[in-house]
Each structure stands twice: as structure tokens, then as C-alpha cells.
Amino acid sequence: MTQNWLIGYDITNPKRLGRVHRAMVNRATPIEYSIFLYIGSEKGLAECLATVNSLIDPKTDDVRCYPLPSRGLQERIGRATLPEGIQWTGLPTPLGAAPHINKS
Numbered sequence: 001m002t003q004n005w006l007i008g009y010d011i012t013n014p015k016r017l018g019r020v021h022r023a024m025v026n027r028a029t030p031i032e033y034s035i036f037l038y039i040g041s042e043k044g045l046a047e048c049l050a051t052v053n054s055l056i057d058p059k060t061d062d063v064r065c066y067p068l069p070s071r072g073l074q075e076r077i078g079r080a081t082l083p084e085g086i087q088w089t090g091l092p093t094p095l096g097a098a099p100h101i102n103k104s
Contacts, residue, residue, distance in 0.1 A: 004068040005038040005045055006031075009052070012060040019055045020063075027051070038065075 007028060011017040021033070027048045028036035038045055045065070052063055 001042075002040060003042070003045075004070070005040075006066045006068055007036045007038055007048075007052075008064050009034050009056075010062040011056060013057065016055060016057065016061065020052055020061075023051050023055060024048075 007024065009020060009024075011020050011034075024030070024036050028038040031037055038048060040048075049063070049065060056063060
């Protein structure tokens with residue numbers, strides 16, 4: 001069964017940070033530099049996290065993973081990441097369905 005997961009990390013070493021980021025870009029959709037949307041099975045998620053775990057220092061680095069509800073509230077506030085009139089459709093329909101309208 002496919003599920004949506006939010007994965008975030010705080011890596012203390014620049015070399016490890018780059019390695020973790022490259023590994024995550026190959027497995028999930030970047031939302032911010034260290035925040036990713038993973039869409040897939042729990043088995044695939046476990047494989048993704050195992051890869052990341054092999055790259056981090058568990059004493060100083062932090063990786064967190066949160067399941068997203070399939071019908072939860074999904075909004076964003078603040079400055080849009082894309083110019084007005086540009087819509088990114090790379091997100092699944094439930095996550096990308098409600099476009100943000102900035103009236104400032």
C-alpha cells in the first residue's frame with residue numbers, strides 16, 4: 001500500500017549532509033533542502049531510511065520520518081516558492097489539489 005511520508009534531517013557535517021541529500025533526492029521529492037516527501041510502501045521507506053542510516057553519524061545527526069494522513073489538512077503559508085502563475089504539478093493530486101493564492 002502506498003503512503004505519504006515526510007522525512008527531515010539535521011546533519012552536522014557538510015560532507016555527510018551532501019551525501020544524505022543526494023541519496024534522498026534519488027528516493028523522494030524535495031520540499032525544502034532537508035525536508036522530503038516520500039511516496040511509497042513501508043518496505044520502500046525502510047530501504048530509504050536504511051540507506052540514510054548508513055550515511056549518518058547517529059551520535060550527532062538527526063533524521064525524522066512522519067506518516068502523513070491520507071485525508072489530512074494540507075496548506076502552506078508564507079512566500080510562494082515559485083513565481084505567480086507557475087504551478088508545480090509534481091505532487092500527488094491530494095497534496096497538490098489546493099493551489100495557494102497569495103493576495104499580497
